Amino acid sequence: MDLKKVFISYSWGDKAHQDWVQNLGTRLINDGIDVTLDRWSAKEGHDITFFMETMVKKDLYDRVLIISDEKYSKKADNRDGGVGIETQIITPSIYKDGKQEKFLPLVVERDESDNVYLPIFLQNRLYFDFSKEEYFEETYENLVRNIYDAPQIVKPKLGNKPSYITDDQSIVNSNTSFLVRSLENQLSKNPNRINSLAQEFIDDFKSNLFEFRLNLENGITFLDAGKKSVDKIHEYRNLREDFIQFLQIITKTEYNFDVDIVKSLFEEKDVYNRPQDVNLRSWSTAEYQHYKFIFHELFIYVVAICLKNQNYNALAEFLHSPYFYQNSNIREIKAQKFIEIREHPEILNEYYKQEFNKISGSAELMISNLSDKLNKQLFIQADLLLHYIDELNNNDVLSYKKWFPVTYIYKGEELSNTFFSKLVSKKYFEKLKIVFDVDSIESFKEILIDYKANNEKQSRRNPSFGNGPWHGVPFIYDLFKIEEIGIYK
Incomplete structure (x- = not known):
């Protein structure tokens, strides 16, 4: 896909407005669109009129984004300041532009009657409405799609x-x-x-x-x-x-x-x-x-x-x-x-x-x-945690209803047991104890000791697929030493 280039035309208002425009330009750049903005491109000593005329008329620009608020609208209508100069440059181009797609109004403000601020020369054109924050993401996506000539298609x-x-x-x-x-x-x-x-x-x-x-x-x-x-x-x-x-x-x-x-x-x-x-x-x-x-x-x-x-x-x-x-x-x-x-x-x-x-x-x-x-390892670790919580809360080995971690067979050699092995840290345990529904190291140790003793009494093998020993899931107490829980700070 060819590199898309846009020029942003706007009226310098308060700092919040300038920051909004700059943030918009930055986000477009992050989405692969080359942006020309005066705060970045116009240098001291440049002829501003020449700069504007060159930027707007250049065929290298796929779109000119016109940020329209109250201040821009009034200056454009009155041909006032830099906005007025841009308006004089842009207006003839708009009426000659048969495709009606290079100059895009972006409305960022409405009046007390909820009418959008648009200069007269843009009032018959469709615009992108950025005046309501709750619809920003949807409007932004539509703008990017327009620039890339990739309209959104809802497939039936x-x-x-x-x-x-x-x-x-x-x-x-x-x-x-x-x-x-x-x-x-x-x-x-x-x-x-x-x-x-x-x-x-x-x-x-x-x-x-x-x-x-x-x-x-x-x-x-x-x-x-x-x-x-x-x-x-x-x-x-x-x-x-x-x-x-x-x-x-x-x-x-x-x-x-x-x-x-x-x-x-x-x-x-x-x-x-x-x-x-x-x-x-x-x-x-x-x-x-x-x-x-x-x-x-x-x-x-x-x-x-x-x-x-x-x-x-x-x-x-x-x-x-x-x-x-x-x-x-x-x-x-x-x-x-x-x-x-x-x-x-x-x-x-x-x-x-x-x-x-x-x-x-x-x-x-x-x-x-x-x-x-x-990532795959975190997903498998979550499945494994569900298995262990179920095992500790449902110590009936004959129960037909068990959470078996089916994804464990895809663990590979790289599966990290950091989540469990870090239980040797008392600080880490204090964070995690609520996950195991315990209030102290001692109570957690008691649960694990009882669980281990019950498994040994039943001569229970590691849970696995079918009756074979392949893909056996380790018992939770095999991942760390019970006596070492919380021995470090």
Whole structure:
């Protein structure tokens, strides 16, 4: 792609306005666009009129960005100062510009009646509205797309046929992308809005997640159904990425968000195991099995991102507070643990077993389709932590409901156990104790000693896939010496 060049025309106002313009130019440069701005390019001793005329008329510039506020609008109409000179230079070019695309008004201010400030010579032209902060990200993206001649295309739904993001095109599947892009900007203005903004995103995410159900033909083979499940999971990747970005923002420790808002998504997981239309008579459970994988994977991302942001308080709530799962088959809703989120998508796993000889289809898909926002080792470590928390809280070795870390088989030699091995530090333990739901080193040691003794009493082998010893997961007490917990500062 050819280098794009723009010239920014604006009126010098107060420092805040000048900084806004400079920040816009800086961000455009960071996005690969060469920007000419007087604060950078005009030097002492230059003829300003010649500088303006040369910059605006040069064919080398793909776009001229006209930052229009009250001051610019008035100066342009009155042909006053440098803005007036630019107006005299720009106006003839605008009327000669048959393509109507080189000169782009960027509105940054409105009057008391909410009308935009635009000089007369620009009032018949479409503009980019930067006057409202909450829409900044969306407007900025549209501007960049205009400069690159890459308009945003919303691809219509094509039934079961999956869509993918290519290198040169962004396909927006839902409003979630716009919500998450504006989230950080809005929180910087008013961090107290975090819960209302989080609720808005989660509600939208829940709604859009329904759009990824399968439509399977009668008589479809088991393997073909598995292939369609995998395609649908790839198709939903854009929505998943919005959720991950959302988590990365709200779990920052400077925000005090309500964990229950995110938990509500997982509490409603069973709602996605059946049609929304209660009157629908003909449907198959196979059309909804991929949602089991989706919720399993999403919860690992929740834990991994809490670890990444070192938000151990939020992580502890996700791990230890009760979940009230909605299920139409159960009249009384009881408090349950996070373990219920991990379910087995039989069709998907059997497809990977038959077609690719994979031990776990879920693990293969999670790792091969891993988000670029997270490294593999942290994701596996999160899965492993869920296993250990479940083991320590559910010491019934005969229990059929266990969180087995399926991704552990992809750990390689480079998996770091720093998260656990650093427990020898008392300072580190004090940060992490809430994750293990203990209040002291002594109480944690007691839990580990009892857990180890129970395993030895049962002659229990390391948990693994199947009955063989391969890919065995070490017990938590094998990662460090119990007696060395907290011996260092």
